[in-house]
Amino acid sequence: MTCNIVAACLTKNKPTATISFSVRPHRGRGNRRCRGGNAMYRSEGYGMTTTQDITSRYRRDGFVCGIDIFSATEIEDYRHQFDELERREGREKCQIGLKMWHLKNRFIWDMATDHRLLDAVEAAMGPDILLISTHFFCKYPVHEVEHFVAWHQDVTYWGLDPQEAHTAWIAVDDSDMENGCMQFIPGSHVDGIAPHGESEEGGNLLSINQEIPDEYVDKTNAVPVELKAGQISLHDGRLFHASYPNTSDRRRCGLVCRFVAPHVSQVELNSVGERWPAVLMRGVDEYGHYERPELPFELQAN
Numbered sequence: 001m002t003c004n005i006v007a008a009c010l011t012k013n014k015p016t017a018t019i020s021f022s023v024r025p026h027r028g029r030g031n032r033r034c035r036g037g038n039a040m041y042r043s044e045g046y047g048m049t050t051t052q053d054i055t056s057r058y059r060r061d062g063f064v065c066g067i068d069i070f071s072a073t074e075i076e077d078y079r080h081q082f083d084e085l086e087r088r089e090g091r092e093k094c095q096i097g098l099k100m101w102h103l104k105n106r107f108i109w110d111m112a113t114d115h116r117l118l119d120a121v122e123a124a125m126g127p128d129i130l131l132i133s134t135h136f137f138c139k140y141p142v143h144e145v146e147h148f149v150a151w152h153q154d155v156t157y158w159g160l161d162p163q164e165a166h167t168a169w170i171a172v173d174d175s176d177m178e179n180g181c182m183q184f185i186p187g188s189h190v191d192g193i194a195p196h197g198e199s200e201e202g203g204n205l206l207s208i209n210q211e212i213p214d215e216y217v218d219k220t221n222a223v224p225v226e227l228k229a230g231q232i233s234l235h236d237g238r239l240f241h242a243s244y245p246n247t248s249d250r251r252r253c254g255l256v257c258r259f260v261a262p263h264v265s266q267v268e269l270n271s272v273g274e275r276w277p278a279v280l281m282r283g284v285d286e287y288g289h290y291e292r293p294e295l296p297f298e299l300q301a302n
Contacts, residue, residue: 058124058234062189065225065233069116069170075230079172081107082136082253091140095147098136102296103277108134109297111170112257117232118281121259124234125166128283130290132165132276133258136172139180139246147245150211151219155237156193158276159268160260163193165237170255171227178248182233183222188240212240227254265289 058064070078085105086094102108111117112134121129139147155163175181194216217240225233235241237258246252262285266276278290281299 054123058236061184061186062239063184063186063225063233063235064120064124065184065231066227067120067232067234068230069114069120069232070111070230072230075172078107078111079229079253082172086138091138094136094138095140096135096137098138099272100133100277101136102131102134103293104296106297108255110300111255113281113300115300117168117170117257120232120234121166121168122282125259126261126283128262128285129281130260130262130278130285131257131281132260132278132290133256135256135258137254137256139243139252141179141246141249141251151217151240151242152212153189153193153238153240154235154258157271158237159266159270160264161267162264163238164260164264166259167235167237168257168259169225169227169233169235170257171229171231172253172255173251174229175225175227175252175254176248177224177226178246179250179252180243180246181227181252182225182241182243184225184233184235185218185221185240186223189236189238193238194240262287262289 054064082094085098089098102112112131118129154167155165158165169182173179194212222242227233259281260276260278262280262283265287266289269275276290277293279293279295
């Protein structure tokens, strides 16, 4: 049975509107999954019907997933544009090297600023939204090196104060257990920042090879986040998450969009020695912590 989540749009100075997310509980055995095909992770016996439910769930578990954003036609068009980009730039660069390309590539800008994506982000983090980064994570089938993403928290090396951020992961391809979907540990965002060291395994795709040591990670509670192309997941920047190697014969590509509220400032350079270029997506910025890049394209009516 499918239930609908109706979320009120909270954008300032706009009439209240609603968006509808379709969800279906996973009833399989073993680790619960956040599955694609109009699915959102939910615990047994829990029903979500309002924006407040989504907000409380995000705050409690640190994530929401399986949200339908782009139609099959839309995501196919975006995939074709990424495929062309991949042909021009090469697989090695496209694996993790396409950062901030929303500032120079129209289709990436359109994905990251889509009003439906921002509706979901707003339901999770509130009405004042700055986009600080986009980044493709493209995990190819294993040939020689088993590429993976170690257990980590996003905000550890981002130079933010307070260490608060929110990530939307847009599935360009289907993402599942076989091709190395993300895995989340519910509730792991509430205890602050865990120690991070360096991974001892080769193939870690993180920027400085960071990893939370095993003794801090209860992997028995990990939830695989399976998404259909065009769906998204949202997660708190302090949530423990990882992804394992792609053991399929299919690519797993996702566009990551990173957001902060205006009260969050950057007090140090991030892990690659840069400052975040922030674009106000919605609401107001009463703080002015960030230099604003010149908008490369017009914003949609959000």
